[in-house]
Amino acid sequence: MSSTPSPSFHPKSYAAVPARHVAFLGLGVMGYPMAAHLAAAGHRVTVYNRSAAKAAAWLQEFGTAGGHASAPTPREAAAGADIVFCCVGNDDDLRSVVLGDAGALAGMKPGAVFVDHTTASAEVARELAAAASAKGLHFIDAPVSGGQAGAQNGLLTVMCGGDAAVFAQVEPTIGAFARAVTLLGDSGAGQLAKMVNQICIAGLVQGLSEAIAFGQRAGLDMEKVLDVIGKGAAQSWQMDNRGKTMVAGRFDFGFAVDWMRKDLGLVLDEAKRNGARLPVTALVDQFYADVQQAGGARWDTSSLITRLK
Template identity: 80%
Template sequence: MPSTNPRPYDATPARKVAFLGLGVMGYPMAGHLALAGHEVTVYNRTAAKAAAWCAEFAATAAPRQAATPRAAAEGADFVFCCVGNDDDLRAVVLGDEGAFAGMRPGAVLVDHTTASAAVARELYAAARARGLHFVDAPVSGGQAGAQNGQLTVMCGGDAEAFEAARPVAAAFSRAFTLLGDSGSGQLAKMVNQICIAGLVQGLSEAIAFGMNAGLDMPRVLDVIGKGAAQSWQMDNRGKTMVEGRFDFGFAVDWMRKDLGLVLDEAKRNGSRLPVTALVDQFYADVQTIGGQRWDTSSLIKRLR
């Protein structure tokens, strides 16, 4: 959860915002919006989570819980969303009780769900038909990035909507970047996940090899982390992989969902992803040994 102590946000006028989805990412992201002085209304499928959020941030600018996405979005300048998958996203955005039904003309929905580029384009078109704006904006940085307000956000959509949302999203992001038209944010997140999959598998093999060779792997990681092998994964997960600790938030189940999106998109655009497809199957192996909720660095469990 974000600290209840204010952090030095950029000077951004307070806006009326909604946040849909208070999971491990959405809960702290919404909290940073509240701490930045914005008037936040939250919706969560499990209402008790929304009530707990309102209680935690009761000292901020009148946090409010709504019973439906439509009610949360009514009167909001910006609606932020972070749910599980394409179907979850459609459920909170479309329909009589969805966010689009409650948004005023010109309002912007910024979606932080990791979803397909196809659903991003679908919702962008639906928003335009209603006089609304839609920005696909998946994030990287994991649970720690959300809690610390240091997420990297990859955006697709219209420049006008992006520029309007950027100062508000600064509450929980260190980088908020427009990468192209609708769907580009989701495609960039797929690139991110392809990179991570290969890195974690390589790190797993290296650590398992070193341990089998009898090396002091924490020391080895300290040394090679100062050279060309250095990566975020090595710095943040290498030693915990040696220790067999896999409780760092981004679960194997979620990674398999993301890699499924990647592989589906690769079929559409003709990309060859042999390493990614193999690592996806390795994650399936981790699921079969009970690691569905382990952190993605648990790939090493296959090798130890």
């Protein structure tokens, strides 16, 4: 491993678990440090990324001494791996790395497990679980919460769906980049739980935006106000981690508005299927559309407050 720590990866104390041969598909802002934590925990990691340069950069940073390697296709990356991890953009991206002659399922050894950390639909999770089962393989849908900082620090919350016995096989390895890993039900349950998470966040950020904008209009020192109310019932992760940057008007970091709109689209599509009523979530989704139109597609989700200025 490089002697200079990566700004995108902060090593932590790792639980002692058996070393596994794993693959990681997708080295974006989440996948890059997640794969790094697996390597630092003693696992042998083969990486794949659609842009080969990113895979080469990862390998240069974390070295080949531990048996780490890169591969030109998902199928070749998955060959021989006990667990294949994945974190890509959406349902279509996921299908492109899982299915087909060059996809991971075509290269996985019998009994291996595909663990998908993409925030995707419950429908695609069930589809790919069935495709894996037909080949004598296993699939766990495992979307994450905690954002880029959680990935860098190895402190993600992982929500899983799938078979309990298969989950038990992979849970210790997932712990390399997580602080909480929970099985919530059958295939698709992890994705549904992530939708619940995003519904909560959408409402919280809008409420926080309105509160800060109100306080500023009232002439309050909002940094002091947040310090005070953050010790009471109004406290939340969003307030602790985004409140003061919202006051300062800083949004050039974090979880992008484009990604949140993708996630809320999944939520609203699922609500149409199951009959759930989500009036506030639908409204906040449109507020995020306003932010996109104002040029904030890559701003952090806390940029909702810009609509109120």
